[in-house]
Amino acid sequence: TGRTVSGFALEVGEQETYGSWEQFQQSIVKKSRLTLNNINYGVVGYQGVFAQVKLQYQGNNLPKVWRNGHYHDWRDHFAVYQSADGNKTPIYLGWKSGKLRIEAGGHQFQGQSD
Numbered sequence: 001t002g003r004t005v006s007g008f009a010l011e012v013g014e015q016e017t018y019g020s021w022e023q024f025q026q027s028i029v030k031k032s033r034l035t036l037n038n039i040n041y042g043v044v045g046y047q048g049v050f051a052q053v054k055l056q057y058q059g060n061n062l063p064k065v066w067r068n069g070h071y072h073d074w075r076d077h078f079a080v081y082q083s084a085d086g087n088k089t090p091i092y093l094g095w096k097s098g099k100l101r102i103e104a105g106g107h108q109f110q111g112q113s114d
Helices: 021-031
Strands: 033-035 043-047 052-056 064-067 070-072 091-093 099-104 107-112
Touching: none
Parallel strands: none
Antiparallel strands: 033 043, 043 052, 052 064, 064 070, 091 099, 099 107
């Protein structure tokens, strides 16, 4: 509906959380909503089943992001696969480090590219 920006929202779920594909679909239809009233200013919001996110388009720069009302500071979250709270996850790839680390099931794998 915006004149200058476009995008999409994608909600992902697991069988352990929803039980079935049908329950997942019903949950999304009942609980998720897009907020587009400021899209012409580059601002959109998405209320998902468990959380909400708001984005503000910044041209060639990274978008401004708020998760559950808290500003997302990109300087603290450049690492790929890093969780929203800044903790490392089982798969970790530091921002532009070229080092991939995977820790799972008591095993560890590390790889590096130049």
